[in-house]
Amino acid sequence: MHFFLEVLIGGLLSGVLYALVALGFVLIFKASGVFNFAQGAMVFFAALTFVGFQEVLPGWTGLEEGGSAVFWLAFALALISMIVLGVLTEKIVLRPLVNQPHITLFMATIGLSYLIEGIAQGVWGANVRGLDLGIEDVPVEWLMESSNILVSKFDVVAAGIAGVLVASLALLFQYTKIGRALRAVADDHQAALSIGIPLRHIWVIVWGVAGFVALIAGMIWGARNGVQFALTYTALKALPVLILGGFTSVPGAIVGGLIIGASEKLAEVYIGPFVGGGIESWFPYVLALVFLLVRPEGLFGEKHIDRV
Amino acid sequence: MKLKKTVLLGATIAGLLAGSYASAAEQFIGLPSYRVGPYAAGGSALFGAWIDYMQMINERDGGVGGVKLVWEECETEYNNARGVECYERLKNKGETGNSVFQPISTGITYSVLEKVAQDKIPMVTIGYGRTDAADGRVFPWVFPMVTTYWSQASGIVNYIGMKEGGMDKLKGKKIGLLYHDSAYGKESHAIMDKLAAKHGFEVIKIPVAHPGNEQQSQWLQIRQARPDYVILWGWGVMNPTALKSAAKTGYPREKMIGVWWSGAEEDTIPAGSAAKGFTAAGFNVAGTNYPLIKDIEKYVYAKGKGNMEDKSRVGGVYYNRGVVSGIITVEAIRKAQEKFGKGKALTGEQMRWGFEHLDMDAKHLASIGATGFMPEMKISCLDHEGSGKVKFQQWDGSKWKVLTDWVDSDKPLVRDMIEESAAAYAKEKGITPRDCSKEM
Numbered sequence: 001m002h003f004f005l006e007v008l009i010g011g012l013l014s015g016v017l018y019a020l021v022a023l024g025f026v027l028i029f030k031a032s033g034v035f036n037f038a039q040g041a042m043v044f045f046a047a048l049t050f051v052g053f054q055e056v057l058p059g060w061t062g063l064e065e066g067g068s069a070v071f072w073l074a075f076a077l078a079l080i081s082m083i084v085l086g087v088l089t090e091k092i093v094l095r096p097l098v099n100q101p102h103i104t105l106f107m108a109t110i111g112l113s114y115l116i117e118g119i120a121q122g123v124w125g126a127n128v129r130g131l132d133l134g135i136e137d138v139p140v141e142w143l144m145e146s147s148n149i150l151v152s153k154f155d156v157v158a159a160g161i162a163g164v165l166v167a168s169l170a171l172l173f174q175y176t177k178i179g180r181a182l183r184a185v186a187d188d189h190q191a192a193l194s195i196g197i198p199l200r201h202i203w204v205i206v207w208g209v210a211g212f213v214a215l216i217a218g219m220i221w222g223a224r225n226g227v228q229f230a231l232t233y234t235a236l237k238a239l240p241v242l243i244l245g246g247f248t249s250v251p252g253a254i255v256g257g258l259i260i261g262a263s264e265k266l267a268e269v270y271i272g273p274f275v276g277g278g279i280e281s282w283f284p285y286v287l288a289l290v291f292l293l294v295r296p297e298g299l300f301g302e303k304h305i306d307r308v
Numbered sequence: 309m310k311l312k313k314t315v316l317l318g319a320t321i322a323g324l325l326a327g328s329y330a331s332a333a334e335q336f337i338g339l340p341s342y343r344v345g346p347y348a349a350g351g352s353a354l355f356g357a358w359i360d361y362m363q364m365i366n367e368r369d370g371g372v373g374g375v376k377l378v379w380e381e382c383e384t385e386y387n388n389a390r391g392v393e394c395y396e397r398l399k400n401k402g403e404t405g406n407s408v409f410q411p412i413s414t415g416i417t418y419s420v421l422e423k424v425a426q427d428k429i430p431m432v433t434i435g436y437g438r439t440d441a442a443d444g445r446v447f448p449w450v451f452p453m454v455t456t457y458w459s460q461a462s463g464i465v466n467y468i469g470m471k472e473g474g475m476d477k478l479k480g481k482k483i484g485l486l487y488h489d490s491a492y493g494k495e496s497h498a499i500m501d502k503l504a505a506k507h508g509f510e511v512i513k514i515p516v517a518h519p520g521n522e523q524q525s526q527w528l529q530i531r532q533a534r535p536d537y538v539i540l541w542g543w544g545v546m547n548p549t550a551l552k553s554a555a556k557t558g559y560p561r562e563k564m565i566g567v568w569w570s571g572a573e574e575d576t577i578p579a580g581s582a583a584k585g586f587t588a589a590g591f592n593v594a595g596t597n598y599p600l601i602k603d604i605e606k607y608v609y610a611k612g613k614g615n616m617e618d619k620s621r622v623g624g625v626y627y628n629r630g631v632v633s634g635i636i637t638v639e640a641i642r643k644a645q646e647k648f649g650k651g652k653a654l655t656g657e658q659m660r661w662g663f664e665h666l667d668m669d670a671k672h673l674a675s676i677g678a679t680g681f682m683p684e685m686k687i688s689c690l691d692h693e694g695s696g697k698v699k700f701q702q703w704d705g706s707k708w709k710v711l712t713d714w715v716d717s718d719k720p721l722v723r724d725m726i727e728e729s730a731a732a733y734a735k736e737k738g739i740t741p742r743d744c745s746k747e748m
Contacts, residue, residue, distance in 0.1 A: 003532060010524045118344060125617060126348030128548075128574040137556050137582065150531070152556050224552065225521050226578020229346045230545035233519045268525040272515075278489035280525065281517035 006149050007265050013152070015241075015261020016159035017220060022238035022245065022253040023166060024213045029247045030173065031182045031206035032094070032189075034105040038113035040235025042211060045085065045120040047218030047227045050078040051131055052124035075215075082211025085116070090203045098199065099189055117232060128228040133219065158220045163254070165216060169209070170250040182206060186248070240284035244291050246301025255299055260284045333652045335372065335641055336402020337362070337379045340394040340411045345385035347544070349574050350626050354412050355381065356615040357630025358637075360604050360622075363615070365638055367607040372641045373650030378402065384416060391416030392423075399427055403653040408432055408640070408663075410633055414492055417450075425449045430640075430660040434633060435460075435568055435591055439495065442693035443730035444664065445741035451663050451692045453636060454591045454685060455717070457567075458499040458725060459696035461539075462717035464565050464589055465503045467700055468537050470715070479508035484535035486526060486550060488543045489515035492569075496541050502721060520546025527553040540566040540588075547575035548583070555582035565589065568698070572625035576703045584705040589698040589715075592632045592682050594708040596623035599677025600631065625701075625708065632682050639666055639676070664689060664747075683714045689744035696722065 021043060028036040036042075053074035058065040063073070093108050137154040144150060173179040184192045185202045193199050218227075221234050237260075245256025267283045297303050339358065342351035362377040371377055380401060382394035391411055398406045409424060410432045411417055417437035424431040425448070432451045433441070439458045441450040455463075468483065469475040485500055487493035497513065504511045512533050514526050520542060527550075530538060538559065540550050547570045554561060562585040566575070571588020579586075596602070601623055608614050609622070621627050644654050644662030654662070666687045673679050685694040697714035734741055 003528065006528055007525060010528065014522060014524060121344055121348055126343065126352050127618060127621070128349045128578050130578045130580050132580055137552055139556065139558070150528070150557060154556075221521070224549070225545050226548045228349060228545060228574075228578065230519050230521055232346075233521060233545075237522070265525045269529060272525075276515070277513075278515035278517040280522065 002147060002149050004266075006151070007269050008262055009149070009151050010155070011262035011265030012258050013155040013159045013261070014265065015257040015259070016162045016254065017155075017217075017224075017257075018234075018237045018241050018261055019166060019245075019254045019257025020162040020213065020217045020220065021234045022241040022257060023169065023250065024210045024217065025235075025238055025242055026247060026250055026253050027169070027206055027210045027213065030186045031202060032105065033102050033186055034109060035247070036210070037106065037109040038116055039210070039214065039238070040232040041113040041116040041120070042082070042085070042214040043218040043221065043234055044229060044231040045116050045218075046078060046082050046211065046215035047131070047222040047231055048120045048124045048129075049081045050074050050215065050219060051129045051222070051227045053077045055129075078215055079212060082215055083208045086207030086211050087204050089207050090200060094203055095200065113232075117229070121229070126229075128226050129222075131219065131222040131227050133223045135223070137224070154224070158224075161216065161220065165213065166250060166254045169213075173250055178202075178205065236281075237284075240288035242298070243288035244298055246298030249298070249300030252298055252300030260287070263287055333375045334378045334403060335375045335653050336404070336406060337377060337408060337637060338394070338398030338401060338406040339379050339381045340384045340391055340398070340409070340413075340416065341381045342384050342386040342413075343381075344383065345387075347386040350572070351386065351412070353616070353621055353624060353626035354630040354633070357622075357627040358410075358634045359615040360608050361600075361631050361634025362638070363613055364600075364604045364607045365634075367611065367613070368603060372638055373645040375641070375645075375651065375653060377638070377641075384411070384413065386413055386415075388413075388415040388419045392419050395420045395423065399429060404655045405429070407654055407656050407659040408637055410434070410637070412436065412633070421450065427656070428660070429656040430663050432633070432636060432663065434636065435629070436492075440726050440729035440733060442691060442726050443741075444687075444689050444692040445744060446730040446734045446739055447692065448664075448689075448742060449660060451687065453663075453666075453687065453692065453694055454632065454682065455696045455698060456693055456722075456726075457495045458722045459693065459717035459719075460567055460589055460698055461496050461499045462503060462722055463696070463698040463715045464539055464567070465500075465507070466717065467565065467589070467712065467715050469507070470712075475507055481509040481537070482512060482533065482535040483509055484512045484514060484530055484533065484538040485541060486514050486516060486523075486530070486538055487541040488520060488546055489517050490543075492543065493541050496539075496567075499722070499725065500539075502725065503718070506718075506721070516542070516546055516550075518546075519544060521549055523549050523553045527557045527559070530554075530559060531557045536563065538564045540564055540570045542566070542570045542575075546570075548578035551576070551579035551586055552582045555579075561585035562587070565700075568629075571701065571708075573621075573708075574626065581705065583703050585702065587700050587702045587711065588708075589700055590625060590629075591695070591698055592625070592628045593680065593699055593701060593710050594623060594625045594628060598679075598681045600635070600681065601628070603677065604631070628681065635676065635678060635682070636663075636666070639668060639672075643667075663687060664692075666694065689742060689747040693726075 024039045057070045063069045135154050135157045139150045140153050181197045241256040241260050245252030264280050264284045268280045272279050341355035384391040384394050409429050414436045417433050434453050437452050439456040441447040441452045500511045564586050566588035568590045576583035640662035644658045648658045668685045683695045683697040687694040696717040700712045701708040702711050
């Protein structure tokens with residue numbers, strides 16, 4: 001039983017990290033109705049920019065290498081870079097495409113994804129870097145001692161950070177003026193413009209917030225596995241979460257993440273051995289597809305009703 | 309009159325220039341590199357080092373036998389389709405066309421396997437590609453040199469046997485095989501099964517789906533099974549993730565042995581302190597304390613002609629592996645020139661002869677400043693592998709430390725498997741194997 005619990009808890013914690021990446025997709029989808037293919041590239045760009053600044057800042061400023069001043073300055077500069085990226089995306093990619101079909105915007109984000117990956121490696125190089133956030137990736141001692149259940153301290157802290165972020169964004173969308181404007185823009189660009197909602201400002205804000213989420217996700221995943229191109233693959237983990245939770249729901253992302261995280265780990269351990277193993281990569285998609293048959297809009301997605 | 313003199317003088321200078329240009333032979337080497345995309349970290353070091361070595365040969369020796377080495381890169385992004393495109397784009401370049409193709413990608417190797425035989429361009433696959441291509445009778449144009457995946461697996465098991473105090477001590481042990489769930493990872497299965505049957509140990513095969521950035525379930529399974537050793541047959545992000553997950557589950561890194569695509573700085577640095585104690589096999593070692601690396605620093609980097617953007621990567625595992633590619637290319641040219649003459653560019657066919665007659669014994673390695681850097685190697689018509697030996701290095705938290713001398717594989721067992729597999733390929737493709745007694 002304790003093995004089952006270990007797998008389940010580990011899966012749930014991983015699921016929160018998937019939700020963190022899914023959140024970036026949800027934010028942009030809510031504001032523009034666009035599935036942002038470049039979200040994985042943004043996670044990579046953000047993490048690489050952060051470690052890149054960490055490397056060069058001691059030389060530029062004389063600050064102590066590995067010190068907290070360098071950490072926070074690098075964080076601030078990486079965040080500014082993400083906001084600049086958001087502003088430029090709005091100006092160069094999205095603005096000329098206002099009122100175009102969603103598929104056009106989607107195609108634009110595919111191009112954007114390659115561009116961001118290329119810029120990131122061009123500016124900071126292709127080297128694989130380590131990232132130490134000062135959180136030990138070791139089992140939680142009291143759980144190990146009391147019940148021999150292995151739960152990673154790092155995963156618990158990361159899940160906590162992701163949880164706070166998700167809750168804050170859910171509140172922002174639900175109860176603030178900006179949140180309402182975001183929802184209006186997502187519904188209909190032209191209608192939102194006609195009632196005086198500044199579409200461009202909203203897009204800049206939302207891409208900026210998505211950049212911030214990408215930075216946090218990049219730092220956490222980068223600390224787990226290293227800052228390298230593979231960070232772009234984290235997006236693959238978020239897709240079934242979105243299908244399950246709905247593309248427009250912040251709480252849906254977290255619930256979807258938990259379901260996907262737990263089910264993929266349990267499936268790998270308990271079903272995997274009967275089918276040759278390695279099912280973790282495709283099982284969540286199968287689950288999400290089955291779910292689509294029952295509830296196409298996802299768990300928390302908005303039901304789309306057209307008047308005929 | 310003055311005009312006539314000027315024209316004559318101009319014509320003479322042009323003639324001299326043209327003459328000197330024609331006499332300076334150049335050996336063209338096409339480089340299907342990958343410096344952007346998912347595998348850029350490895351690609352930039354592997355191809356950068358290869359270029360640095362050729363640059364050093366040009367700067368120090370004026371080329372090989374009076375022939376300058378020239379090259380052109382073609383970006384594949386480690387993508388098979390682009391690899392084939394690069395192969396086609398490069399094959400007719402230079403005076404005699406591309407003289408060797410080394411894709412440093414198993415996928416691209418498979419994609420051009422039949423093309424190289426048609427185009428008569430030797431393909432060198434050092435530490436990747438098709439293992440059974442080591443049977444030169446069936447694969448005359450392919451050279452999986454130095455060592456193959458099967459030799460590597462056998463070398464790792466021999467090393468575990470050494471650690472345990474003898475191969476007989478392996479009986480009843482459990483060896484976990486954490487592998488990348490792809491053709492590359494599954495390449496380990498057949499040989500591990502044979503070795504397990506021979507030595508009486510149990511193999512616990514645990515697949516990791518690509519890309520391998522989540523391994524919690526695999527490591528919980530390892531925690532339950534409690535293997536005596538875990539062989540890490542990984543690639544890319546799977547490697548640091550495995551090391552971190554091992555630390556998280558309390559599995560000792562000293563009991564983890566990686567393959568050569570798991571044992572570079574790119575695998576250990578991202579894992580931080582979790583990588584300390586991890587051991588990996590390699591057909592080249594890390595470090596700058598070798599005469600040939602010193603020469604690269606002296607003749608290339610001191611002159612500002614180095615290819616690596618980050619000079620601190622010189623001497624890294626991937627960098628030194630790229631140098632091995634350079635050494636083998638240069639030594640094959642040297643060998644072929646012994647037969648076909650110096651001072652002129654070689655054709656692919658002539659280069660193939662050079663590769664097939666490479667004999668890099670201890671004396672030869674010493675002469676090029678590579679003693680201990682790579683194993684001794686002798687290629688023949690029958691054996692395109694030539695060595696099969698690996699060294700084991702351990703990560704001490706900041707650098708690799710060599711633990712062993714060259715460890716050999718179970719040659720008879722591996723060779724039997726190679727011949728069996730190559731014979732099946734020959735039958736499938738209708739190839740009549742060469743009679744090596746008739747080859748010169």
